[in-house]
Amino acid sequence: MKKKLGSIKYLFLILFSIVAVFPFLWLLSTSFKGAEEVFLFPPKLFPSKINTDNYIGIVNAIPLWRYFFNTLFVVISTIGVNVLIASLTGFALARFNFKFKNIFFMIILASMLVPKEIIVIPLYRTVLSLGLVDTLFGVVLPFAAEGFAIFMMRQAFLSIPKDIEEAAIIDGANLFNLWFKVLLPITKPTLATLVIFTFIGTWGDFIWPLIILKSSENFTLQVGLSYMLGTFVNNYRYVAAGSVIALIPVIVVFFSMQKYFIKGIITGSGK
Amino acid sequence: MKNxxxxxxxxxxxxxxxxxxxxxxxxxxYFSLIDYTLIGSRSYNAFGNYIKLFGDERFWHVFLNSFLYLAVTPLLIIVSLLLALLLRENKKISIILRSVYFLPVVTPLVIAGIIWRWIFAEDTGLMNYLLSIINISNIPWLSSFPENMISLFIVTIWRGAGYYMMIFLAGLAVLPKEIEEAAEIDGAGYISKVFYIIIPQLKYVISLVFVVSAASAIKIFTELYVMIPGAPMDNKTIVYYLFSEAFEKFDFGVSSAAGVILFLITLGFSIANIKLMEHQK
Incomplete structure (x- = not known):
């Protein structure tokens, strides 16, 4: 009985592994196929030879590298501003007593109840009035602060023992140094988790950039890919090559920072 | 400190x-209560937008579809819980497979949609080819309802299972070992241990996963935009409708009214979520 259960277990694991990984291999395989191989029926699993024409073709057909660096700009600025704001506000909430503290705390919690998908019209109006429609700043701005990030940083500061800050104050640290030099380094694991989650989320973000970006030279990768899908409907190979290029950074970040993902899911599973 | x-x-x-x-x-x-189109007067319109919204047959379709789409959550729970149970032990192979199953989670939705759109393509796709081997022919995975909803279910499960598996693994890791050991001594088999010992103890984690995955399922948009852009509105969901009313038809008032309805639904999920988190502490 136990042996039977064991082999069923491995059967499941193998099956799930195939389902999880196969779509990636299919994408990779399509990106190396020749024109005549894509629409073969039955479909061909592997290209007859590794063919890099599609990568050259897509880079010549659309400004893919431009999309890549636009995306990188959006991702890095979103991470930078988010981390800065969350660590400032999280520190204030964790370490100070002030008037209306509960109201400020409620504002943060309430902001977490508002799905961004619903408020795109007012966001568009605000960004329009700032003259930032069709700019990368316009993509970043509404996502520059997130309630859950502030909340996460507050928890991180709360978990630091009070003695550390009392010792620093006795040693003559001013408030800014206390925050920046003494406490912030201790929250590094939470900061890392925040950086990675923001990276993955922003890299794949779609609906807002789709709404705000109009001209091709400002597209992010995801908007560019969806646009490409419309233009090259039947050129799977080009779209596949573009998708592989857009996918590599997330895969690299994921494999190099795995342990922070797990920590993030456990602390942030309420998100 | 005070400062x-x-x-x-x-x-x-x-x-x-x-x-x-x-x-x-x-x-x-506010917008949901005013006459707000490109040429609208922007004057108070009472419940005019809501009346227009509720009178639009397409709204009821997308509303119903969004709720039908919630049926993906129990499937997602079963798959992710099963994965967590299978990979519970901290063996090397489990740790590797956890990463493998997590890979779809970090994949951007647009790319996931592109890949699956090809797999589900009706004439040339892999899915119909595999099914043709067992004599099932030409399922309209993308062009007809409800087949296209089933395709979206599959993509959602593919992309979400690894995430919820991690939450379940975290839940399993804190279960006290003694209860299971006692059950084993009493001669309980693995299956009965899962159903009578483990699942009851995971009650709150399961409800949490349900609430979190339902809140995200009801807002599905990108997968539809990438995989079935040409399908009629009848096959789509609330966010797609409010996007189209706002940025294709420029009726911001009706779009906002749909937004208010969706907000009230997600608010319900969020409140449930907060209650569950409190319970766990």
């Missing part, structure tokens, strides 16, 4: 959240 400098730390975050989350939500309530 005026606190506002230097506090305010940047608060100002951003007010401008880019709270005020917009209030504006949505």
């Amino acid at each position: 005026k400098a606190v506002y230097f730390f506090l305010l940047p975050g608060i100002i951003f959240l007010v401008i880019f989350a709270l005020l917009p939500m209030i504006q949505i309530f």
Whole structure:
């Protein structure tokens, strides 16, 4: 009985592994196929030879590298501003007593109840009035602060023992140094988790950039890919090559920072 | 600590959240009550937008579809819980497979949609080819309802299972070992141990996964935009409808009214979520 259960277990694991990984291999395989191989029926699993024409073709057909660096700009600025704001506000909430503290705390919690998908019209109006429609700043701005990030940083500061800050104050640290030099380094694991989650989320973000970006030279990768899908409907190979290029950074970040993902899911599973 | 400098730390975050989350939500309530199109008077319109919304047959379709789409959550729970149970032990192979199953989670939705759109392509796709081997022919995975909803279910499960598996693994890791050991001594088999010992103890984690995955399922948009852009509105969901009313038909009032309805639904999920988190502590 136990042996039977064991082999069923491995059967499941193998099956799930195939389902999880196969779509990636299919994408990779399509990106190396020749024109005549894509629409073969039955479909061909592997290209007859590794063919890099599609990568050259897509880079010549659309400004893919431009999309890549636009995306990188959006991702890095979103991470930078988010981390800065969350660590400032999280520190204030964790370490100070002030008037209306509960109201400020409620504002943060309430902001977490508002799905961004619903408020795109007012966001568009605000960004329009700032003259930032069709700019990368316009993509970043509404996502520059997130309630859950502030909340996460507050928890991180709360978990630091009070003695550390009392010792620093006795040693003559001013408030800014206390925050920046003494406490912030201790929250590094939470900061890392925040950086990675923001990276993955922003890299794949779609609906807002789709709404705000109009001209091709400002597209992010995801908007560019969806646009490409419309233009090259039947050129799977080009779209596949573009998708592989857009996918590599997330895969690299994921494999190099795995342990922070797990920590993030456990602390942030309420998100 | 008490210090005026606190506002230097506090305010940047608060100002951003007010401008880019709270005020917009209030504006949505306001827009839903005014006549707001490109040429509209922007005057108070009472419940005109809601009457128009509820009178639009397409709205009821997308509303119903969004709720039908919630049926994906029990499937997602079963698959992710099963994965967590299979990979519970901290063996090397389990640790590797956890990463493998997590890979779809980090994949951008647009790319996931592109890949699956090809797999489900009706004439040339892999899915119909595999099914043709067992004599099932030409399922309209993308062009007909409800087949296209089933395709979206598959993509959602593919992309979400690894995430919820991690939450279940975290839940399993804190279960006290003694109860299971006692059950084993009493001669309980693996299956009965899962159903009578493990699942009851995971009650709150399961409800949490349900609430979190339902809140995200009801907002599905990108997968539809990428995989079935040409399908009629009848096959789509609420966010697609409010996107199309706002940015294709420029009826911001009706779009906002749909937004208010969706907000009230997600608010219900969020409140349930907060209650469950409190319960766990």
